Amino acid sequence: MITYVSTANPGFAPYAMEELRRRIKGTKVSGLAPGETFSFTTGDNDPEQVLKDLRRNEPIFLRHIFPIEAEKDVMNSPDKTAEVLKEYAASLGERVKGRKVAIQVRKEQSSPFPYSSAEGRDIIIPVIEELGGESVARDADWIVSIYASKKMIYMGCSLPSDNLSDWPGGAVRFRKDEGVISRAAFKLLEAERAFNLPLDQFSYALDLGAAPGGWTSVLLERGLKVTAVDPAEMDPSLELHPRLRHMRRNAADISFAPGSFDLLVCDMSWDPHHTCRIVSELAPVLSAGGSGIITLKLMHRKPFQSIQDLMEDYGQVFDIRKVKQLFHNREEVTMWVKRK
Ligand SMILES: C[S@@+](CC[C@H](N)C(=O)[O-])C[C@H]1O[C@@H](n2cnc3c(N)ncnc32)[C@H](O)[C@@H]1O
Known part of the structure; x- marks a missing residue:
């Protein structure tokens, strides 16, 4: 079973959750940031099939997802948090070697997570480069996603197309x-x-x-x-x-x-x-x-x-x-x- 961190437009998470409940038998959804970010599980279904279905027939209100590969209690200690991020990045090993990697760090407003997105990225980039990966902002082979809620840090690495959007949280920015x-x-x-x-x-x-x-x-x-x-x-x-x-x-x-x-x-x-x-x-x-x-x-x-x-x-x-x-x-x- 895979659990995903998921994002919808402000106020529309309940509708995105409902879409997933209708589609994925036995899924469990749980709010992470009110109205906007939540998690859902693939239940007893084949996770690959669930993902394939979400990609082929995208739900209306679900903007972005990433799979949780690791999670840790959120801390306000900068040193301990940096250790958590580096440890997760180091675990990616061969996966990122020779590949272009985008690092996307987001946090909920009230999260005690002590870093900004840019600071979080700066902690992870040297680890990715040490593993032989190239850090990029766009057109990545892999996206490393970090999301800090009020209580937890969720971490995952996935293909851009499997996130439904290759922008952090699906927040497309134009100049x-x-x-x-x-x-x-x-x-x-x-x-x-x-x-x-x-x-x-x-x-x-x-x-x-x-x-x-x-x-x-x-x-x-x-x-x-x-x-x-x-x-x-x-x-x-x-x-x-x-x-x-x-x-x-x-x-x-x-x-x-x-x-x-x-x-x-x-x-x-x-x-x-x-x-x-x-x-x-x-x-x-x-x-x-x-x-x-x-x-x-x-x-x-x-x-x-x-x-x-x-x-x-x-x-x-x-x-x-x-x-x-x-x-x-x-x-x-x-x-x-x-x-x-
Ligand atoms: C949200 S604005 C459109 C913004 C526009 N797409 C843009 O990029 O600048 C909506 C517009 O719809 C126009 N509108 C509303 N009802 C209309 C109608 N029956 N026929 C033509 N225009 C209409 C309004 O005058 C208003 O300018």
């Missing part, structure tokens, strides 16, 4: 200047990675609820021609862009010739069921096999019921490829669909 116009741009940048859907493969995008233009700016940067629909103003830096057409209209009142776009994105701040009706009516404007990236607002809580209802409705006209709560989603999830 501030990458999404210049609004924080919302990070959602689209993250969706591009999470869905493995390079945006530069598309040519004509329809952006519904586009203002002030964070998503539009990402699409323009990727070289697409963008039709942005929003009664609100776009950022002045975009208005004269030669590949942008801004329609100051309600998305419910527009129409285009069938197959006009190969990408539809929608981040409208509105009731998700109204949004679904608008987007579904516009589905024919997507060419066959075209993609849609749509934010689903979870307005009334009860997220499972809302998501299921919305998936049924969107499923009438789209193939639903993936629904995921991204790190940059707040009270919402992001869905990737393809035109049937």
